[in-house]
Amino acid sequence: MKHLKVLLINPFIYDFAAYNFWSKPLGLLYIGSILRKNGVHISLIDCLETDEKKKTEDGRGHYLKGKVNKPEALKMIHKPMRRYGISEEELKKRIIRDEKPHLVLITSLMTYWYLGTVHVVNVIREVYPKTKIIVGGIYPSLCQEHARSSLNGVDLIVERNGLQKLYTYIEEEFSYPMWFKPGAYDLDDLPYPAFDLYEKIDFAPLLTSVGCIFKCTYCATSYLCPKIKKRNTENVINEVLYWISLGVKRFVLYDDCFLHDKEEHAVLILKRLKNLKESMEIFNPNALNAAFIDSKIAELLFASGFREVRIGLESTNPKFQKETGGKIDNSSFKNAVKFLKSAGFSQKNIHVYLLAGLPFQRWEEVKEAIDYVVDMGCTPHLAEYAPCPHTEMFEKYKKFSRFPLEEEPLFQNNSLFPFAWSGFSEEDLQFLKSYLKEKIQ
Ligand code: SF4
Numbered sequence: 066m067k068h069l070k071v072l073l074i075n076p077f078i079y080d081f082a083a084y085n086f087w088s089k090p091l092g093l094l095y096i097g098s099i100l101r102k103n104g105v106h107i108s109l110i111d112c113l114e115t116d117e118k119k120k121t122e123d124g125r126g127h128y129l130k131g132k133v134n135k136p137e138a139l140k141m142i143h144k145p146m147r148r149y150g151i152s153e154e155e156l157k158k159r160i161i162r163d164e165k166p167h168l169v170l171i172t173s174l175m176t177y178w179y180l181g182t183v184h185v186v187n188v189i190r191e192v193y194p195k196t197k198i199i200v201g202g203i204y205p206s207l208c209q210e211h212a213r214s215s216l217n218g219v220d221l222i223v224e225r226n227g228l229q230k231l232y233t234y235i236e237e238e239f240s241y242p243m244w245f246k247p248g249a250y251d252l253d254d255l256p257y258p259a260f261d262l263y264e265k266i267d268f269a270p271l272l273t274s275v276g277c278i279f280k281c282t283y284c285a286t287s288y289l290c291p292k293i294k295k296r297n298t299e300n301v302i303n304e305v306l307y308w309i310s311l312g313v314k315r316f317v318l319y320d321d322c323f324l325h326d327k328e329e330h331a332v333l334i335l336k337r338l339k340n341l342k343e344s345m346e347i348f349n350p351n352a353l354n355a356a357f358i359d360s361k362i363a364e365l366l367f368a369s370g371f372r373e374v375r376i377g378l379e380s381t382n383p384k385f386q387k388e389t390g391g392k393i394d395n396s397s398f399k400n401a402v403k404f405l406k407s408a409g410f411s412q413k414n415i416h417v418y419l420l421a422g423l424p425f426q427r428w429e430e431v432k433e434a435i436d437y438v439v440d441m442g443c444t445p446h447l448a449e450y451a452p453c454p455h456t457e458m459f460e461k462y463k464k465f466s467r468f469p470l471e472e473e474p475l476f477q478n479n480s481l482f483p484f485a486w487s488g489f490s491e492e493d494l495q496f497l498k499s500y501l502k503e504k505i506q
Pocket of ligand 1: 277278279280281284285286287321322354377390392
């Protein structure tokens with residue numbers, strides 16, 4: 066085939082709540098840029114459009130949304146479910162607006178959002194019954210068997226580390242030889258992600274490394290990305306300069322372990338960013354590891370344009386900290402806060418995530434952690450625990466969940482509070498949310 070046309074789709078979210086917290090389908094856009102380098106014509110439909118009227122100044126915001134009927138498995142849940150993103154009609158309009166694609170690539174993120182992916186697959190099948198469809202992403206990587214059954218009409222499912230499988234499929238199915246086939250860890254060979262497919266680039270996600278040195282028992286990063294790889298720091302700066310030349314001023318760091326090996330990586334990047342003439346702002350929704358924050362890092366974060374710093378403390382219980390992987394302890398957290406404050410970050414700019422709703426966790430423990438973080442002069446946030454397949458915690462505790470977590474990924478949704486028990490009920494969670502709100506006011 067001489068001219069190959071590929072349509073990339075970021076599907077709807079089906080959930081009880083969803084908010085655009087600087088989210089972009091980065092993996093899909095990297096694949097788009099790889100295909101483009103091979104001469105493929107690419108286009109994009111991002112179903113997850115934010116309501117422009119409800120956007121905050123820093124680029125976050127509420128998604129557009131519409132009503133949906135709850136699937137049978139969730140009929141007993143007394144909360145309305147929504148489809149977040151554009152309407153189905155709008156999706157169909159956009160699909161036929163461009164030339165018919167030969168192939169549609171759909172990403173699929175959280176395991177419990179898979180209904181959004183299935184919905185998009187069905188729409189494509191209705192509009193173009195013969196067009197080839199490939200689905201990849203976190204859902205099929207973490208719930209392989211389930212995905213094979215829910216997506217059984219698609220032509221290929223790409224699980225973790227499946228890039229070569231994708232290349233081979235394209236080459237064989239379309240007789241389209243690809244000369245450029247980087248691996249998932251060839252970060253310095255990758256072209257910049259195809260953000261130009263958006264009409265407007267509100268912010269640019271920045272990925273300077275992949276993988277993480279820790280193996281927290283509740284996190285799937287080490288399963289999804291077992292190796293650690295860092296980009297060449299000059300390459301990162303060149304990418305920042307490229308986006309700045311297109312008018313982008315806001316960057317969102319997507320790394321999981323940005324500060325590891327900091328002298329060879331983060332320090333070099335932050336020093337260069339600090340000296341750029343252009344003004345920019347940086348956010349880190351994925352949290353930094355406080356154990357790596359010393360006075361030099363804190364000053365560089367402030368001077369290079371970090372508008373806030375997010376830290377994953379998760380719990381102030383030393384036993385929990387140790388047993389779940391030891392990424393942090395209270396004394397390194399305390400030191401990090403001291404350094405961040407001296408560098409210029411205020412209470413409202415130091416955000417701290419605390420896990421709530423863990424298996425057999427007591428609500429009092431979360432209350433204590435809220436008090437601790439507020440007393441330290443930071444802003445706590447509750448991160449409600451979502452059980453994640455292929456993690457140690459999931460395997461150890463799945464049998465204690467009030468829902469069959471393994472059978473049905475919809476039950477892995479943290480909005481359903483799968484590990485509610487007499488020591489931490491839904492009412493306790495509501496109390497903690499109000500308590501936290503009052504505390505930070
Ligand atoms: S430090 Fe963060 S990214 Fe790394 S394993 Fe722990 S939770 Fe996951």
